Structure formats: C-alpha cells, structure tokens
Amino acid sequence: MASPRTSSAPSPSPSPSHPFRNTTGLLVVLPDKIDVEEESRLYDETCDDQDAQASRASRPRSPQGPPSIFSRDIWLGDNSGESRAFARDVKLSGWTNVGDKLGGAYIVYDCVIRTKEGTTIHAHKRYSAFVELYEALRRSLPRHQQHFVPALPPKSPFARYRPAFLDRRRRQLQYWLSAVLLHPEIGACQAVRFWVMD
Structure with missing residues (x-):
C-alpha cells in the first residue's frame, strides 16, 4: 500500500524585520537639522585626540629619561637642569629685503x-x-649627535622674493633653528653660541 504523499509546500518567506532588531547599543536618532559648526568642532576634537594618542604611542624613550617636550626624535629639556642649552624659545618673527633686486x-x-x-x-x-651653522655643526658634533640636526630647506633662486615662498621658508627655518637651539646638548655647543652672538 502506497503511503500518502505529502506535498512539500515552500515555507513562507520570513517577513521583513526591523533592521536594528538585534542591536544592543544605544541608537541615537539625529534631528532633521544638523549644526554644521558643532559637527566641525567635534570632528576637530576627535582628530586632535587621535593625533595625541598616536603621538604618545609612537614616542620613543629618551636616553636621558622621559622627555618633557617632544619634537619628532629630538628631546627638548624643560630647563630643570637636564638641558645645557641656553635658549628657552626660538621664533623667526619675519624677514626683510635688503638692497636693490x-x-x-x-x-x-x-x-x-x-x-x-x-x-x-x-x-x-x-x-x-x-x-x-649647519656645516659647522656637521664638522664639530660627535657622530652620534649629527642625526639630530635636520636638513635645511632647499634653495630656490627663482622664488626667493615671493612673499608666499618667504613665509614658507621662514616657518621651515624656524623649525630648523628650534630643533638645533632647543636641543639639550646641541643647543649648548660652541658653534651655536658663536652663531647667535655673531
């Protein structure tokens, strides 16, 4: 005797469910109007926080102890006795054109x-x-300190009188001079003192 055949009807497709049905976190509904200035401020704060965390995570250890101020691979002393440099702050306030072009x-x-x-x-x-000064430092510094002196910005004879170029060079030279003069050992060397007082 043949057994009764059962028809295997396709099972009904699941009804569409709410996309956040299984969410366990807090769901925040944004208002229709977004405050662009507030969003910009929050974005800047987030970027600043991420930059600070990345800087702390990638910061190498100073051979003289923890640095108080850090600039790439240069440790700048906090003037509490560990630094022999005589300078506390360095700025290039501007430039002037001397003579006739x-x-x-x-x-x-x-x-x-x-x-x-x-x-x-x-x-x-x-x-x-x-x-x-760069050449004097390369000649006089011990080999293990020479890598602390950054490269100078290159010469540019065709753009040297343009204000945009001069302002960019001013900022580059300020970084360079700060790296040299504020370094706890290089900033105290004789070549630096002669250069400043000359």
Whole structure:
C-alpha cells in the first residue's frame, strides 16, 4: 500500500524585520537639522585626540629619561637642569629685503631667541648664515649627535622674493633653528653660541 504523499509546500518567506532588531547599543536618532559648526568642532576634537594618542604611542624613550617636550626624535629639556642649552624659545618673527633686486638684494630673517634668564636676542641672519651653522655643526658634533640636526630647506633662486615662498621658508627655518637651539646638548655647543652672538 502506497503511503500518502505529502506535498512539500515552500515555507513562507520570513517577513521583513526591523533592521536594528538585534542591536544592543544605544541608537541615537539625529534631528532633521544638523549644526554644521558643532559637527566641525567635534570632528576637530576627535582628530586632535587621535593625533595625541598616536603621538604618545609612537614616542620613543629618551636616553636621558622621559622627555618633557617632544619634537619628532629630538628631546627638548624643560630647563630643570637636564638641558645645557641656553635658549628657552626660538621664533623667526619675519624677514626683510635688503638692497636693490638688481644690485644684489638679499633676504634677512629676524631670529628672536629668548634665553632661560628671560633675555631676548634678535639675530638678523641670511639664509647663507643658516647654511654656515649647519656645516659647522656637521664638522664639530660627535657622530652620534649629527642625526639630530635636520636638513635645511632647499634653495630656490627663482622664488626667493615671493612673499608666499618667504613665509614658507621662514616657518621651515624656524623649525630648523628650534630643533638645533632647543636641543639639550646641541643647543649648548660652541658653534651655536658663536652663531647667535655673531
């Protein structure tokens, strides 16, 4: 006797469910209107926090102990006795054009150096003076300290009188001079002191 045949009807498809049915986190519904300025501020804060965390995570250890101020691979002392550098702050406040462009004009940068004692020194230097200091440091520093001296920004004879170029070079030279003068050992060397006082 044949057994009764049962028809295998397709099972009904599951009804569409709510997309957040299994969500366990907090669901925040955004209002129709978004405050663009607030969003921009939150984005900037988030980026700043991530940059600070990345900087702390990738920071190498100083051979002299934990750094108080950190700039790439240069440890800058906090003037509590560990640093022998005489400078506390370095800025290039601006530049001026000296002479006539046809008759041999050149650019002079105003290097504002504040010492640990609070004295402010204005040293007016041409780009060639930075090159001279760089070469003097390469000659006089021990080999294990030479890598702390960053490369100088390159020369650009065709753009040297353009304000945008000069402002970019001013910022690059300020970074370079800060790295040299604020370094706890290099900032105290004789070549640096001669350069500042010359």
